[in-house]
Structure formats: C-alpha cells, structure tokens
Amino acid sequence: MNELIKTESKLRWPRLANILSLMVVLTGVVMVMGCRQDIINNPRIATREASEEILPTALPTPLFSFAPTPTLGSSISDGGNTPEGLDNNHILSIWVNETSPEHQMLLNRMADSFSDRTGIQAEVQLVSPDLLPNLVQTAVISDTLPDLILHPTEFSIGWAEAGILDVELATIWLDELGRDSFYEDGLQKLKIDPSGQQVAALPSDGWKQLLIYRSDWLQELGLSQPNTYESIVAAAEGIHDPEQSRSGIVVPTESDLISTQQVFEHFALANGCDLVEESGRISILHPACLEALEYYRFLVNEYSPIGFQTDVSALNAYLTGRTGMIVTSPASIPIIAGFIEANYPTCDDCLTPDYLLNNSGFVTEITGSGEFASSEEFAGITALGVTKAADPEITKSFVNFWFGEGYLDWISVNPERKIPMRRGTSSQPDQYSESWAEMQLTPESENIKELLDGKLVEMLSADVASADRWAFEQNQGSLMTVLYEDLILAPLLQEMLSGYFTSSQTIVEMYTSIVNSIVGYEFPFEVVPTPTP
DSSP, rough: OOOHHHHHHHHHTHHHOOOOOOIIIIHHHHHHHHHHHHHHHHHHHHHHHHTTTTTOOOOOOOEEOOOOOOOOOOOOTTOOOTTTTSOTTTTEEEEEEOOHHHHHHHHHHHHHHHHHHHHEEEEEEOTTTHHHHHHHHHHHHTTTOOOOEEEEEGGGGHHHHTSSOHHHHHHHHHHHHHHGBBOOOHTTBHHHTTTTBBBSSSSEEEEOOOEEEEEEHHHHOOOOOOBBHHHHHHHHHHHHBGTTBSSOBOOOOOOTOOOHHHHHHHHHHTTOOOOBOOOOOOOOOTTHHHHHHHHHHHHHHHSSSSSSOOOOHHHHHHHHSSSSEEEEGGGGGHTTOOOGGGOOOOOHHHHHHTTHTTTTEEEEEEOOOOOOEEOOOOOOEEEEEEBBBBBBHHHHHHHHHTTTHHHHHHHSSSGOOESSSSSOOOOSSSHHHHHHHTSSTTTTTTTTHHHHHHHHHHHHHHHTTOOOOOTTTTOOOHHHHHHHHTHHHHHHHHHHHSSSOOHHHHHHHHHHHHHHHHHTOOSOOOOOOOOOO
16 A cells, blocks of 8 residues: 555656556555545544534525515516415515625615515525535425525536425426527536426526636746646646745635535546446546546646635735636636726736736636547536425516516626526527626626627637536436535545545545445445546
8 A cells, every 4th residue: 555655646647647547546446445444534534623613604684675565466477566366475585695795785676676566575595605505404404495596506406306496396487488598508407307308497697617827927938828738737837936936826625615626527527537427327436537636636736835725815826926827717807807996916017907807818628638538618507496395476476587677687796707598588589698798897897898808708608508517418417416515525635635645545535425425326336447448
C-alpha cells in the first residue's frame, strides 16, 4: 500500500492517460479496498465534526402579501381573482432558493401583484440553497411542505419519486402552458418516464458555469485560450508566481459547497467520465474518471493558493489580481464589470472600473485529454415544483402568473444567471428569450446586449438546456438528488486535496459512497474498474 501511494505521488499529469489508468486503476483500486478503513477513519471524522460545528444560517422572515377582498366573476386563466369555490383563507406558500435583498424586494412585489389580481394570500419564504434539501426533508416529516418550491433540477427527479413533488399536476400544467414554449432539452432533464411525457417540475431558468481568465496576461505570455486540459494547465503554470502572491487558478474546494462538486463534475464530463450507466450501474471507476480526478488534483494542488477556497475567495482573488483564472457562475460578471460599488476590482492594472471586464476572457466549453474526451459545457437549471401538499386550483393560478405576467420580472434580477427556459407564449413564441438580452445587469448598467461582447452573450444564453450533466441522459436523475442533497463527492475532493487520499483511493471512496447511498442497489458490490480499451 505505502509503495503504491509513494509511486502515485511522483506521477504528474498529463502522463497519466496510460500509466495511471493501467497501473493504478487496475491494481491500486483493488488494493486500496483492502485497507481503506485504516485510511479514511480520521479525516472523515474530522471533516464531519468540523461541519457539525457550523451553525446553519437563520432563515429570513417570510414575506407576507395579504390579499384584498376578491372581486367575483374573475377566472384564474386570465390572471383574475379567486375562482368560485376556492377557500379564500388558503395561504399559498412558496419556497424560493434565493436570499439576496434584491430578490426579497422583487418577490415581495410579485406576491403583492399576484394577490391584487387573484385575491389569494401569498407567503414567500426565501431559503438558502445550502439549507434547502434539509428543510424539505424536515417539512416532509413534520407535514409542513409548501405548495411550490423553486429548486435546482438536481433535486427534481428524486423528490418526485419520493412523493414530495406532484408529477401529475406538473405535467397537466406543462401541457396547458404549452410544451412547445419550453426548451425541449430542459424538459428532458425533468422527465419521469422514458417517453418524456411526465415531468417532475417545470423548468424556470438556467445558467452556464464559466472559466474566466485574464486575457491580457495570457496574451503577454503568448498562450492560447484555456479551454482544454492542456491549455488550462499551460495558462496556470505561466501565470503562477508564488513570490508575487499570484496563483494560476482558484476554484471552490470547501467540502460543504455545492460549487465544489459542480466544478469537478464539469472537468469530469469534459474527459468523458459518466457517473452511471442507463442500467443504473455506477461507472465512476472508469479510467476516464480517474484521469479527470488526477488532473483536478494536480491542477489545484500545483497552481492554487494554500488552503481551502470558496466562491467568494476565488472571486476576490481575481478582483485583486492575485489569480489568473477562476471557475464560477455568471453572477460574477457584474462584479468583474465594476457595477457593484462596494466591490470594485482592485487589481494593480484596474485604474477604471471596467478594466478587468475588458481584459477578461470567458470559456464555457472545456475539453479533456483522454481517449473519451469531448467538449462539454456545464449548466444548472432551476425548476418550479408543486408539492403533494398543494391546493391544485390555487397553485395553478400562481404557476400561470409565474410563467406569464411575473416571468420577465423574475428573470430581470441577476439576468446573467437566469436564462429563460420558457421561450415565450403561443402568441409571442420568442418573447422571453428576446427580452432577456435587453435586460440590465444592474439598474445603472447598460443592457446585456450593449454591455457584453456579442460572442459572450451567445455563450451565456445558447444551449443552456442542452448542456450535458451526469445521470440525466441515462434516465437516472434520482441519483443526482442523492449526490447533491448529501454532497457526497465534495468532502472526498477536499480530503484528496488535503493529502489524505491519492487519486486512486479517492475514486474508490467515491464509488463506495455513491453505492452505499443507493437503497436496493441491484449490482454486486465489486470494485472492478472498466478496463482500458
């Protein structure tokens, strides 16, 4: 065991495609299983105890909109008041996975507008995305589920299969709104049955993960755009200068961050690493996954600052000129553009607020290096789900409002990360997608089309729904719920970067943790990696 660890620690990407896949995957993985308990106990306990010491953030006070006296004779379908026969005392409750003051103000206005038009009292609860899964499970136990939950699609299939979301209602409302008005690929990620007719929830909006880099620095170094494993390493190596307190790249690596897992998933997809087969067999032991993991370990350990990083620390490093690349969401764009007065870029060259934006490049597609590599984007989609606790008629009125009168208002707050998943209406098929480009990143800024380069606008908005993700294409979306509810991979990535595990040990830990999380896993529990062709 010790000799294996010593041997692997001397290896450096990109020599791993043949050496690591053959020597470590086929030999080391099986060896690690024999001694894994001695390896994992201490760091796993330490990580768990550290996480337990972090107190959850208190939830903000719900936003209440008290309904006026309803006007009789109006109908839900045209956005009117409470339909005949409905209980006007029913409070429509909606959980939204946002917490910013801007969203709080917006949702307050939307709730008021909805109540004015329908006479239905609305209660909106802003929920931290990190706390959402636990709060939903608590609500299931205590029978306090809201009517609607705005949530990442990673949770949709699993919640539907667990009976938390109402598939029948979601499908009926999708048909009434018009399937053709939504992006088909977005609907496919929410399908419950192989035919795709039934959906777990309705896709609302989405965003693409970005690799942002200092284009002026790479130009000075004569380096190309960092959009492949090789060119990213070359850029990181060229930029990295510890003596000047400058790192090559910073990505989130904390064990309790969703983004830690998302960044690795993107790199893994780029190398042709699939999490699961259509049959349900976990396939993360494939050599393409091990090579992606070793690449990730090498890149972060060699060219990132010491210590674990968050989305905030990565962005701050970029704003201050202490790193040349970050992997982040489009939410960073207004800050890099100098629109947030309290957080202007302060790099040595940033003599004007827009300097950093004008000297930054953006990448959405990354290509790996192995035999199975492909050019892949990573995108997240947010969906509106109706729960089993919902009042069908009252909830239907809000769904119509959300994807109708209120839709562009919702998209307009942080539009850089809210690409509409509904293109338009039957009378105006492209109304929402065309309106998106006319929105302002902040109230004081130009609109997206005028501010950002046309190529970047296209990169941000095109094919968000069709970006590949683990498990969905294999009709195993419920596995994503497990993976992201429990953040199974993020602690393992952190422990690997800390030196507790080698790459080959970590891939076994990933496989074991995933399999142990699947109730009734149908395949033999064997660590038998897919052989290299």
